Amino acid sequence: MSKKFLTAVAGMVLAVGLTACGGNSSASGGGNSGSDKITVGFAQVGAESGWRTANTKSVQESAKEAGIDLKFSDAQQKQENQIKAIRSYIQQKVDVIAFSPVVETGWDAVLLEAKRANIPVILTDRAVDSQDTSLYKTFLGSDFIEEGKKAGEWLVKDSEGKSQVNVVELQGTTGAAPAIDRQKGFADVIKSAPQIKVIASQTGDFTRSGGKQVMEAFLKSNPKIDVVYAHNDDMGLGAIEAIEAAGKKPGVDIKIITVDAVHDGMQALADGKINYIVECNPLLGPQLMDLAKKVVKGEQVPQRVVTEETTFTQEQAKTELPNRKY
Amino acid sequence: MTSTRPLDRFRSSPLLWPLVALVVLLAANAVVRPSFLALRFQDGHLYGSLVDILKNGAPTLLIALGMCLVIATRGIDLSVGAVVAIAGAVACSSIVGAGDPTSAKAAFVGMGLALALCAVLGLWNGFLVAALRIQPIIATLVLMTAGRGIAMLITDGQIITVRNPTFRTVGAGFLLLPVSILIAVAVFVLVAIVTRKTALGLLIESVGINPEASRLAGLRSRTIRWTVYVFAAICAGIAGLMISSNVSAADANNAGLWIEMDAILAVVIGGTSLAGGRYSLAGTLLGALIIQTLTTTVYSMGIAPEITLVFKAVVVIAVCLLQAPKVRAVLLRRTPRRPARPVSDAEPAAAQHAQTPTASMVEKVAQS
Numbered sequence: 001m002s003k004k005f006l007t008a009v010a011g012m013v014l015a016v017g018l019t020a021c022g023g024n025s026s027a028s029g030g031g032n033s034g035s036d037k038i039t040v041g042f043a044q045v046g047a048e049s050g051w052r053t054a055n056t057k058s059v060q061e062s063a064k065e066a067g068i069d070l071k072f073s074d075a076q077q078k079q080e081n082q083i084k085a086i087r088s089y090i091q092q093k094v095d096v097i098a099f100s101p102v103v104e105t106g107w108d109a110v111l112l113e114a115k116r117a118n119i120p121v122i123l124t125d126r127a128v129d130s131q132d133t134s135l136y137k138t139f140l141g142s143d144f145i146e147e148g149k150k151a152g153e154w155l156v157k158d159s160e161g162k163s164q165v166n167v168v169e170l171q172g173t174t175g176a177a178p179a180i181d182r183q184k185g186f187a188d189v190i191k192s193a194p195q196i197k198v199i200a201s202q203t204g205d206f207t208r209s210g211g212k213q214v215m216e217a218f219l220k221s222n223p224k225i226d227v228v229y230a231h232n233d234d235m236g237l238g239a240i241e242a243i244e245a246a247g248k249k250p251g252v253d254i255k256i257i258t259v260d261a262v263h264d265g266m267q268a269l270a271d272g273k274i275n276y277i278v279e280c281n282p283l284l285g286p287q288l289m290d291l292a293k294k295v296v297k298g299e300q301v302p303q304r305v306v307t308e309e310t311t312f313t314q315e316q317a318k319t320e321l322p323n324r325k326y
Numbered sequence: 327m328t329s330t331r332p333l334d335r336f337r338s339s340p341l342l343w344p345l346v347a348l349v350v351l352l353a354a355n356a357v358v359r360p361s362f363l364a365l366r367f368q369d370g371h372l373y374g375s376l377v378d379i380l381k382n383g384a385p386t387l388l389i390a391l392g393m394c395l396v397i398a399t400r401g402i403d404l405s406v407g408a409v410v411a412i413a414g415a416v417a418c419s420s421i422v423g424a425g426d427p428t429s430a431k432a433a434f435v436g437m438g439l440a441l442a443l444c445a446v447l448g449l450w451n452g453f454l455v456a457a458l459r460i461q462p463i464i465a466t467l468v469l470m471t472a473g474r475g476i477a478m479l480i481t482d483g484q485i486i487t488v489r490n491p492t493f494r495t496v497g498a499g500f501l502l503l504p505v506s507i508l509i510a511v512a513v514f515v516l517v518a519i520v521t522r523k524t525a526l527g528l529l530i531e532s533v534g535i536n537p538e539a540s541r542l543a544g545l546r547s548r549t550i551r552w553t554v555y556v557f558a559a560i561c562a563g564i565a566g567l568m569i570s571s572n573v574s575a576a577d578a579n580n581a582g583l584w585i586e587m588d589a590i591l592a593v594v595i596g597g598t599s600l601a602g603g604r605y606s607l608a609g610t611l612l613g614a615l616i617i618q619t620l621t622t623t624v625y626s627m628g629i630a631p632e633i634t635l636v637f638k639a640v641v642v643i644a645v646c647l648l649q650a651p652k653v654r655a656v657l658l659r660r661t662p663r664r665p666a667r668p669v670s671d672a673e674p675a676a677a678q679h680a681q682t683p684t685a686s687m688v689e690k691v692a693q694s
Binding site for chain 2: 206212218221241264
């Protein structure tokens with residue numbers, strides 16, 4: 001009895017599914033040729049941080065402004081969810097698929113499906129590790145190496161004329177692309193200034209408590225620290241607490257450079273506790289919509305588009321702070 | 327059966343090897359950097375690496391205490407990390423939403439709310455385990471998975487920063503020593519008195535050894551099991567307040583991440599068997615201190631982040647091996663007096679039971 005019931009249900013689901021598919025494809029096909037409204041399927045990583053939330057908001061808002069029909073899915077940090085979402089976008093025959101890959105590898109199969117269905121793919125924020133670069137049109141995101149370089153350049157300039165500058169580095173999660181690249185960019189630039197020395201480098205996992213614990217240990221094991229370079233604002237904020245607990249003044253006794261420019265970081269910068277922040281911009285929605293339009297029109301787009309990003313000093317932070325959305 | 331000579335008793339004590347491990351770790355630090363053991367006064371409180379170990383180890387110690395009692399009843403609580411995140415999220419969002427976010431009243435209301443909610447979560451765990459008889463590992467897995475989501479919902483996925491001096495005291499404040507370790511030690515002493523000076527400890531152990539027999543003997547085994555889960559959740563709640571107070575922010579994603587593994591490891595290193603029954607509070611204290619010392623060692627010795635996990639894994643494996651009866655027997659150059667001892671035999675039960683955690687657990691802990 002129950003078996004029969006199950007079969008019946010399964011049959012019904014299948015039938016509904018089939019009709020739904022058929023209906024969808026004809027509808028969206030008609031819609032596309034009739035009006036110029038572009039449909040973009042966006043598969044987000046999840047909502048793991050304030051940065052990511054701002055990223056999502058930016059994509060959603062700029063789609064509305066650009067008059068683009070956005071289909072949004074949240075993968076909750078799981079690759080299989082993202083693959084499912086992309087497959088469903090392929091079935092729905094969206095015009096462009098955009099996504100921030102959770103991890104770097106394992107995308108070839110699903111991207112090939114998209115390619116065969118003639119749907120262009122745009123990567124946002126994170127890259128994929130694939131031999132075949134024809135699987136996606138372009139990669140829109142920050143250049144983490146460049147961010148590290150900007151941080152290094154400020155320090156080199158700031159250290160002119162000093163005899164010795166001891167730097168401690170708070171790395172991001174070991175093995176994560178931003179951590180590797182921000183370290184590399186920074187190291188490349190400070191080579192030109194022999195007085196700058198990285199005396200300790202340790203991971204703080206991109207978290208405030210991680211940054212605080214590591215900094216507490218650094219302060220005890222290294223008597224003379226001049227500069228903290230943190231791979232994100234949160235670790236820098238943790239370091240500020242540790243420095244204050246040690247009876248020193250962050251931003252004065254020990255200078256702090258961070259990357260990201262989220263609201264709390266900008267607040268600390270405006271308060272004079274951080275000296276310099278390199279922006280890592282989550283608001284890449286407008287650029288993404290421009291690219292989507294170009295791709296649909298068949299215009300050539302570069303393989304790599306770098307997000308528009310800036311840097312902030314303490315004075316700039318004071319003026320920028322009221323406009324900070326995230 | 328027990329040797330009367332104090333030295334022999336000490337040598338067969340399950341606390342010996344954890345203690346040795348802790349001393350070796352501290353000594354290694356002192357050799358590499360003699361200032362490691364140095365203490366000085368800074369703004370009216372003690373300042374030094376040892377103080378850091380106590381301060382940062384306090385949350386793990388608290389959670390391990392709760393975990394120890396849960397494990398003694400043959401249970402396990404995987405949800406403590408999620409409870410940590412929820413406690414921080416509730417307290418911080420309540421403080422931020424209060425009329426005066428810097429007042430002491432706002433801090434107490436926020437912390438009270440957080441702990442009350444944690445008690446409810448403990449009741450939920452206890453309900454699943456004691457009343458519905460769901461296996462503890464599955465029952466608490468529910469909240470482990472869902473809890474972080476709840477915390478994210480409360481914080482809206484954002485990191486909530488608070489500026490409240492009273493709230494800050496819990497995790498970052500000092501009364502000569504860090505307030506957090508004072509709280510943890512107070513709870514430790516309380517638990518020690520309540521379970522060791524009354525019959526409660528014995529009852530918990532008997533529930534862990536044989537719940538059914540305990541029930542038939544007239545013990546309210548269901549109530550006891552239920553209570554330890556509530557206690558574990560409250561401990562996790564206090565730890566959550568410490569962790570978020572230490573950085574004056576609630577981070578639903580990362581607060582207390584994998585801390586359940588640290589806590590379980592602390593209990594196991596301390597010589598308490600995952601099979602339930604006999605438990606050691608002093609061992610748990612040592613275990614928690616070893617784990618935090620290990621972390622601090624990595625930072626202050628400048629061990630490269632790429633090999634940190636391997637370093638931690640090696641130390642953890644070494645300590646667990648030292649806890650294994652066979653290895654101990656070899657090291658002490660004698661065979662166990664009675665190798666095949668029945669489980670219910672009381673005396674060296676803790677040492678006999680002590681299991682090495684599975685490889686996957688060691689790995690998880692190393693990651694945290």
